[in-house]
Amino acid sequence: MDLMKIFLVALLVNNVVLMRFLALCSYVGMTNDVGQSVGMGFAVTFVTVLATAATWPLYHFVLVPLQLQFLQILVFILVIASLVQLVEFYLKKNIPGLYAAMGIYLPLITTNCAILAVTFENITYKYSFIQSIVYSVGVSLGYLLAMVLLAGIRDRMKTSPVPKFLQGTPILFIATALIGMAFMGFSGLIK
C-alpha cells in the first residue's frame, strides 16, 4: 500500500514536469513529435532506475560509514555521468537496434535534472532501497507521460490558429499551464 502511494504521488500528484518544473529543457526541446518523446521518456526511465540502484547503496554503504556525506553532489553527478557513458558503450556494442533508437538521447540525459533530483530525494526522504526504486520508476514514468501529452498537443497545434503573440515557445508554456491545471485535480487522490 505504501509503495503504491509513493508510486502514484510521484507519477501524478507531484508530476515531475508539471508540478515540480524539473527536466524542462528536454520537455521543451524534445517534444517535436510523439515518437521522439517516447524514446526520450524510456531512455530517462532506464537511466533513472539504474542511477537509483547505483547511488543508493553507494550513499548508505560508502559515504555514510566514511562520513563523507558532503561529497554527495560530486559523487552522484559523476556516477550518473559515467553510468550514462557505460550504458552508451554497452548498447552500441550489444544492442545496436536499441542504440539507434535511444543513442542520441543518452548524452543529453547526463544533464537531465530529474535524474539527479530523484537520487537526492531518495536520500532526503529516507526511502529504503525498494521504495527508492519504486519512487524512481514513478517519477520517470510521470516524465514520460508529460512528454507524450505535450508532444500530442504540439501535433495538433501545428494545424490550429495560435494567436500571433503566442506563436513559438510561449504557447508551449501556456499549454503546459493548462495541462498542469488538469493535473491539480489529482491532488485529491491521496489523503
Added chain:
Amino acid sequence: MNKLWKTFKQGIIYENPLLMLMIGLCSALAVTSSVSNGIGMGLAMTFVLLFSEVVISVFRKAIPSSVRIPIFIIIIAAFTTMVDLVMKAYFPDLSASMGVFIPLIVVNCIIMGRVEAFSSKQPLLPVIFDSLGMGLGYTWVMVGIAAFREVLGNGTFAGLPVMPAAYQPILFFILPPGGFLVFGLFISFNIWLKDRMQKSMKERA
C-alpha cells in the same frame, strides 16, 4: 573597457539565459513563487557561475580538452556544494523552501554552457564580466517573475504586504500552472520587445 561592458550587457539583455537562450528553466520556474526565493536562487547561481568560470579560465591551458567535461563538472560541483552548505548553515528557511534546487545548480545548463562556450577560451577579465552579466541577467528575470507571481498570488512583495487589504489573492499564480503561464507571457513579451528593437534599429540605419 567598452568591450567588457558589451560582454556584460550581452548576458543581461541580448543573450539573456532565460528569455533568449531558454536554458536553465527548471529552477527559474520552481523557486519563483516568492521574491526572496528568487533573489536567493539568483545570487547562489551567480556565485557558482562566477567562481567556476574564474577557476576554469585561470586553468584553461592546463586542462586537456579530451577530459574537459568531467573536470568542469567536478569544479562546478565543488562550488555548488559550498553554496549548498553555506545556505543550510546561515539561511535554513530559504534553503528548506528551495529544497533540491540548490544542489541542482550543478546540472544547470547555463553554467555548463558558459563554461564550455566562453570561459574555457577567454582570459580572466572578460570572463568575470561575462559571468556577472549572465548571473545578473538570470537574477533579474527570476526576480521579475517572482514579483509578478507573489504580488498577484499572495498580495505581498518579499513578504511585505503591498496590495490593499480588500485584495483577494489569486492562489493560481503561486501554484505550478501559474508559473508556466507567467513564464509563457514573459517570453511572449520579450519576443515583442526584441522585434520592436530590431525594427527601430533598421529604421535608424
